[in-house]
Structures are given as C-alpha cells and as structure tokens.
Amino acid sequence: MTSGLDPVIHAPARLRVVATLNALREGDTVTFPGLRDLLGMTAGNLSVHLGKLEDAGYVEITKTHRGRTPVTYVALTRRGRLAFEDYTAEIRSLLDAASPPADG
Amino acid sequence: MDDDERALSPQEMLRLIEQQETAAAERFVPDPVPHFLAWGVAWLAGFGALFLHYGLSGRPYAPVPAWAALTVLWVLMAAALVVSAATMWQLRSPVRGPSQERGMMYGLSWALGFLGVWTAGIRFGQQLPEAETGLLWAGLSMMTVAMLYVAGGAVWHERTMFLFGTGMAVLNAAGVMAGPGWHALLMAAGGGGGSIVAGLLLRRARRR
Numbered sequence: 459m460t461s462g463l464d465p466v467i468h469a470p471a472r473l474r475v476v477a478t479l480n481a482l483r484e485g486d487t488v489t490f491p492g493l494r495d496l497l498g499m500t501a502g503n504l505s506v507h508l509g510k511l512e513d514a515g516y517v518e519i520t521k522t523h524r525g526r527t528p529v530t531y532v533a534l535t536r537r538g539r540l541a542f543e544d545y546t547a548e549i550r551s552l553l554d555a556a557s558p559p560a561d562g
Numbered sequence: 563m564d565d566d567e568r569a570l571s572p573q574e575m576l577r578l579i580e581q582q583e584t585a586a587a588e589r590f591v592p593d594p595v596p597h598f599l600a601w602g603v604a605w606l607a608g609f610g611a612l613f614l615h616y617g618l619s620g621r622p623y624a625p626v627p628a629w630a631a632l633t634v635l636w637v638l639m640a641a642a643l644v645v646s647a648a649t650m651w652q653l654r655s656p657v658r659g660p661s662q663e664r665g666m667m668y669g670l671s672w673a674l675g676f677l678g679v680w681t682a683g684i685r686f687g688q689q690l691p692e693a694e695t696g697l698l699w700a701g702l703s704m705m706t707v708a709m710l711y712v713a714g715g716a717v718w719h720e721r722t723m724f725l726f727g728t729g730m731a732v733l734n735a736a737g738v739m740a741g742p743g744w745h746a747l748l749m750a751a752g753g754g755g756g757s758i759v760a761g762l763l764l765r766r767a768r769r770r
Binding site: 470 | 572582585586589662
C-alpha cells in the first residue's frame with residue numbers, strides 16, 4: 459500500500475510543483491509566472507496547490523514590488539527539500555520491493 | 563475533488579518526478595553546448611587562417627593576408643559572444659537569487675579581463691614588429707579566456723569547463739614561447755577543436 463507516503467506531496471500536481479522547485483539551486487527563487495509556465499497550470503490552480511504546500515511549511519512565498527508591479531517569488535524551504543527527498547526514496551523502495559532485481 | 567488530487571501508481575509518480583526534473587533543469591540551467599560550439603568554430607577557422615598566414619617556419623602555407631585572417635577571427639568571435647550572451651539571458655529570466663548575482667559577477671570579470679588585454683595590447687603593440695604584435699594580442703586574449711574558464715569551472719563546479727581552461731592555459735603558454743605560427747596552430751587545433759569536442763561531449767551527457 460502507499461498509505462505511508464506524505465499526503466501533501468502524494469498528489470500529481472503538487473509533486474510536479476515540488477520537483478520543479480527542487481531543481482533550483484539553494485537560495486534561488488523563481489517568479490510565479492515563470493513557475494506557472496514551466497508547469498503549464500492555470501494561475502488559480504497553482505495558487506491553490508502552493509497554498510497547501512505553504513501550510514505544510516514546504517514552500518516559501520515572497521511577495522514584493524519591482525517598481526510599481528507586484529512580483530511573487532516561490533522557493534522550497536529546507537523542510538520541503540527534505541520531504542521531497544524522503545518521498546522520492548520511499549517511492550523507489552516501494553518499486554524495488556514490488557519488482558525483485560531479476561533483470562541484471 | 564479534481565484530477566490532480568488523485569494519486570497515481572508509484573511507477574507513474576516516479577516517472578512524473580523524472581520528467582519534471584528534466585524540464586526544470588532545462589529551464590533553470592543554461593545549455594552550454596551552443597556556447598562551446600560557437601567559440602570552437604570561431605577559433606578553429608580564425609586561428610586556422612592565421613596559421614596558414616604565418617606558417618611554422620616563417621613562410622606562409624597559403625596566400626591569406628593578415629587582415630583577412632584577423633577579420634575571420636574577430637567576426638566569428640563577435641558572433642560567438644552573441645551566442646554566449648543569449649544563453650545567459652535565457653537563464654536569468656524566471657530565477658532570482660545567488661545564481662543570478664554569481665552570473666552577473668562572472669560576466670563582469672570577462673569585461674574587466676578584456677579591458678586589461680586591450681590596454682596592454684594597444685600600449686605595447688605599437689613598439690613591436692607586426693608578427694609579434696599579433697602574437698601579443700592573441701596570447702593575452704587566450705590567456706584571459708583560459709583563466710576565466712578555469713574560474714568558471716570553480717564557480718559552478720563544472721569539471722569540463724575547468725579542464726578545458728587548464729588545457730588552453732598550457733597550450734597558450736607553449737604557443738607564445740614557440741612563436742606566431744605554432745601559437746595559431748595550437749589555438750586552432752587545441753582551443754577550437756577542443757571546444758567543439760567539449761561541446762559534443764556535453765551534448766551527449768545532456769541527452770543521456
């Protein structure tokens with residue numbers, strides 16, 4: 459069963475968000491529109507998922523201004539990175555358990 | 563509840579992770595292949611033409627005037643510079659933070675390096691014979707390029723970049739000692755050819 463997997467990440471849309479943010483170098487952030495384009499989601503949909511990730515403490519959202527236009531930057535927190543690493547490791551071990559390494 | 567809340571099988575989730583990581587890496591990390599190929603072609607053709615002009619024993623191998631060889635070199639290097647700059651700007655678009663600052667500082671170090679090359683070349687070039695002036699410019703330029711590749715390799719922890727810079731530094735030093743013909747040959751084959759090979763190796767690594 460897959461019940462031990464982190465329910466925050468174990469949803470395709472949020473998994474994609476987290477995997478994308480994990481590709482940023484530590485300390486870097488990505489703009490909200492940049493992230494939206496990369497994921498091919500609508501702004502509303504992405505906001506909802508980011509909200510859930512933020513509630514879990516996995517994502518940090520910074521709202522600031524560039525001149526007069528508001529800009530939003532998104533980054534994974536340290537906790538978010540760890541959660542993603544754990545999730546990936548668990549998925550891999552599930553797959554290893556399901557299929558014994560017979561194809562050497 | 564909408565579709566993207568419903569979990570898939572572990573296999574499909576893993577595939578989703580891998581696809582998304584590849585897509586993100588392509589967007590966040592600039593593709594260095596066009597950069598290596600553009601500079602490789604510029605040095606191979608430009609220094610190749612200079613090599614034919616100088617020859618190894620002071621006698622030209624082909625009737626290539628110096629101005630024509632230098633025009634090929636400078637025009638192709640200017641084109642390569644445009645390719646490199648385009649690569650950097652593409653990277654900078656959606657990402658903010660230390661990476662962006664690092665890229666800007668590194669870009670500035672190229673401008674500062676070539677400021678030194680130009681001032682030294684103009685000041686001392688006037689007092690040398692023609693072939694030595696050419697070697698002064700070429701030697702100083704390629705030393706600067708080599709050092710910036712070595713530094714870039716250290717900044718981004720890129721072994722290919724570091725090794726390529728190291729090789730260029732050694733070949734450049736040897737070429738300056740040996741004379742204009744040898745220098746042009748080493749830069750065409752080692753610098754130009756080496757850059758093209760490095761570009762092709764990086765392309766294969768990225769497509770893996």
